[in-house]
Amino acid sequence: MSAIVAGTATTAPSAGRRPRGGLLRAVMRNRKAMLGAALLLLFVLLAAFPHLFVPWLHGDPRAIGDLPLEGPSGKHWLGTTGLGQDVYAELIYSTRESLVIAIVAGLGATILSVVIGVSAAYLGGFADDGLSMLTDIFLVLPTFPLIIVLATYAGKGNLTVIIFVLILTGWSYGARQMRAQALSLRNRDFLESARVRGERRSYIIVVEMLPTMISLIVANFLGAALYSVLTAAGLQFLGLGDPNSLSWGTMLYWAQNQGALVNGLPAWALSPGLAVALLGVAFALLNYAFDEISNPALRPVRRRRARS
Amino acid sequence: MRYLIRRLGFFVLTLWAAMTLNFFIPRMMPGSPEQALRERFSKGGSVVSPEQLRTVLAEFGFDPDKNILLQYVEYLKAMVTGHWGVSVGSSLGVPVTSLIGDALPWTLGLVGISTVLAFVLGTLIGTIAGWRRGGLIDGIVPPVFIVTSALPYFWVALLLISLFAIGNNPLLPNDFNYEQGLTPGFNGEFILSVLKHGILPAGTILITAVGGWILTMRNNMIATLAEDYVRMARAKGIPNRRIMFGYAGRNAFLPNLSGFAMSLGFVISGTILVEYVFNYPGLGYMFYNATVSTDYPLLQALFLLVTLAVLICVLLCDFAVFLLDPRARTKG
Numbered sequence: 001m002s003a004i005v006a007g008t009a010t011t012a013p014s015a016g017r018r019p020r021g022g023l024l025r026a027v028m029r030n031r032k033a034m035l036g037a038a039l040l041l042l043f044v045l046l047a048a049f050p051h052l053f054v055p056w057l058h059g060d061p062r063a064i065g066d067l068p069l070e071g072p073s074g075k076h077w078l079g080t081t082g083l084g085q086d087v088y089a090e091l092i093y094s095t096r097e098s099l100v101i102a103i104v105a106g107l108g109a110t111i112l113s114v115v116i117g118v119s120a121a122y123l124g125g126f127a128d129d130g131l132s133m134l135t136d137i138f139l140v141l142p143t144f145p146l147i148i149v150l151a152t153y154a155g156k157g158n159l160t161v162i163i164f165v166l167i168l169t170g171w172s173y174g175a176r177q178m179r180a181q182a183l184s185l186r187n188r189d190f191l192e193s194a195r196v197r198g199e200r201r202s203y204i205i206v207v208e209m210l211p212t213m214i215s216l217i218v219a220n221f222l223g224a225a226l227y228s229v230l231t232a233a234g235l236q237f238l239g240l241g242d243p244n245s246l247s248w249g250t251m252l253y254w255a256q257n258q259g260a261l262v263n264g265l266p267a268w269a270l271s272p273g274l275a276v277a278l279l280g281v282a283f284a285l286l287n288y289a290f291d292e293i294s295n296p297a298l299r300p301v302r303r304r305r306a307r308s
Numbered sequence: 309m310r311y312l313i314r315r316l317g318f319f320v321l322t323l324w325a326a327m328t329l330n331f332f333i334p335r336m337m338p339g340s341p342e343q344a345l346r347e348r349f350s351k352g353g354s355v356v357s358p359e360q361l362r363t364v365l366a367e368f369g370f371d372p373d374k375n376i377l378l379q380y381v382e383y384l385k386a387m388v389t390g391h392w393g394v395s396v397g398s399s400l401g402v403p404v405t406s407l408i409g410d411a412l413p414w415t416l417g418l419v420g421i422s423t424v425l426a427f428v429l430g431t432l433i434g435t436i437a438g439w440r441r442g443g444l445i446d447g448i449v450p451p452v453f454i455v456t457s458a459l460p461y462f463w464v465a466l467l468l469i470s471l472f473a474i475g476n477n478p479l480l481p482n483d484f485n486y487e488q489g490l491t492p493g494f495n496g497e498f499i500l501s502v503l504k505h506g507i508l509p510a511g512t513i514l515i516t517a518v519g520g521w522i523l524t525m526r527n528n529m530i531a532t533l534a535e536d537y538v539r540m541a542r543a544k545g546i547p548n549r550r551i552m553f554g555y556a557g558r559n560a561f562l563p564n565l566s567g568f569a570m571s572l573g574f575v576i577s578g579t580i581l582v583e584y585v586f587n588y589p590g591l592g593y594m595f596y597n598a599t600v601s602t603d604y605p606l607l608q609a610l611f612l613l614v615t616l617a618v619l620i621c622v623l624l625c626d627f628a629v630f631l632l633d634p635r636a637r638t639k640g
Contacts, residue, residue: 032450032451032454133318133321136318136322137321137322137325140322140615140618140619140622141322141325141326141329141615141618142611142614142615142618144580145580145595145610145611145614145615146329146611148580148595148596148599148607149330149333149607149608149611150333151599152599152602152607153333153334226458230458230460233460233462234460234461234462234580234581237462237581238580238581238584238596238599239600240599252462252463252466256466256585261466261469261470261474262474264474266470266474269466269470270463270466270467270470273460273462273463273466273467274463276460276463277458277459277460277463280458280459280460281454281455281458281459283458284454284455284457284458285454288450288454288523291527297530297531297534298527298530
């Protein structure tokens with residue numbers, strides 16, 4: 001897991017205490033959050049309506065053209081690939097797969113970490129020991145090498161394999177945080193009163209407990225999505241993805257394979273990576289902003305504190 | 309003392325889990341190593357008899373006819389005693405251990421130095437940024453390093469190559485570990501060549517890894533500065549520098565230490581990509597080559613080694629925290 005995400009653990013999130021004016025207002029007031037949200041919105045638009053951004057393209061963005069290895073020009077904004085495909089069109093159309101990987105794998109990992117973390121905290125005893133041990137083991141296993149091993153054995157993966165391994169390797173950090181927060185919530189009065197009312201365990205967890213953990217869950221999702229974007233791109237860049245898929249990692253793979261840099265085509269080699277980086281930055285900014293929102297101590301200070 | 313024994317138990321258990329994953333993953337996945345190897349050999353034009361194939365597979369504990377539990381026990385024994393088999397990839401027949409032995413120093417030198425440097429630099433900058441809340445450094449630090457820590461390793465590598473290593477008269481070399489044609493030895497020319505070839509890969513790791521440390525340290529520092537003992541130290545009139553490093557910094561640093569150990573796995577992940585881009589003949593590049601040539605024994609051994617490395621670091625950091633933090637000692 002990335003070091004950024006690691007930062008959120010050390011400061012205990014204030015459980016369930018939302019900033020005044022609601023979560024949405026807090027997000028609106030945070031400049032980092034707004035920038036991240038704007039970036040993310042742009043990528044969602046690109047993924048949903050790629051044809052709007054490449055209006056002159058009719059049909060397949062991978063259509064083979066007659067001008068291979070061209071530099072950027074008025075006709076091909078970012079130049080062409082070794083097969084004469086338009087790099088800009090490929091870049092725009094690749095948004096969808098990369099975004100889908102990020103969101104699906106991020107959601108999957110988050111759900112898994114909520115389920116495991118909360119059950120560990122709530123069940124306690126033997127179950128807690130077992131689940132915590134499992135979490136700790138997955139936490140220290142080196143994920144990227146494990147993913148490479150998995151992807152190689154699974155026969156260089158299609159999308160499902162990639163998403164599966166991303167979820168499998170991405171849940172542990174969140175689970176630990178979830179367990180910690182659920183533990184601190186467990187003995188609060190509002191849960192006790194629900195218990196006295198005779199509510200079922202599942203009801204208490206889903207209706208009473210989870211809503212108070214929402215900011216931690218969102219932060220976790222953002223961290224997992226960031227991790228998925230970077231890891232999936234790295235995997236595809238190494239050629240462990242589907243070489244025919246339209247994604248930024250695959251574009252990078254072909255660019256590297258056909259010597260884009262050596263052939264003097266930096267736009268082709270660098271633009272997909274920049275896209276990955278920008279999507280990553282969007283998630284990272286939102287993640288950090290959520291940290292600031294749920295932990296007021298981290299918010300930027302306007303006034304210099306008086307000091308001797 | 310009980311705390312340390314527990315950590316040691318965890319170490320053994322995790323290692324066992326990694327070895328078990330290593331054993332069962334290829335057996336659970338669609339397709340079989342046997343088939344993959346046969347395809348690979350026939351693609352290379354060489355005809356392999358089923359017996360030869362079986363011998364190769366047996367080298368890494370793969371025998372389809374044998375009882376799986378028995379295989380598992382034998383495999384565990386082989387892994388622990390260091391019988392990691394021979395490569396079935398591009399360097400067919402070479403013992404895996406000697407392949408790894410050749411690549412290890414390069415990775416240790418490159419990654420080891422740049423990771424430690426990133427950690428030290430990041431912790432220092434983070435301490436200062438957290439101390440001077442709202443100051444000039446603190447204004448720049450979070451936005452800039454949120455961005456750098458979200459950059460993909462390989463993209464930074466490509467960027468550096470296109471900035472420094474492309475053109476008719478490139479500033480720095482962009483591949484291999486030293487000038488080809490030089491004989492390794494302790495002379496100025498060779499050492500200079502090694503350093504020059506290390507700058508870009510090390511720079512890549514530094515740029516992408518330092519941000520996380522700065523941000524975590526800054527946040528820890530801010531949380532620690534709110535503690536009563538810091539206020540107490542201020543009231544007593546202890547010099548600021550001593551409060552910053554000796555009181556707040558020291559305690560804010562401790563949680564980072566275990567994070568450092570855990571992130572090593574992440575750094576090793578980055579190395580695979582960095583070494584791949586720069587054709588740097590370390591463990592990461594070897595990992596990549598092993599996947600391309602479906603060299604199962606090598607892949608298996610490398611994964612085990614990387615896990616072992618991370619675990620040892622985690623264990624060392626646990627000991628360090630134990631020594632540095634009296635609170636951990638009394639709790640455990």
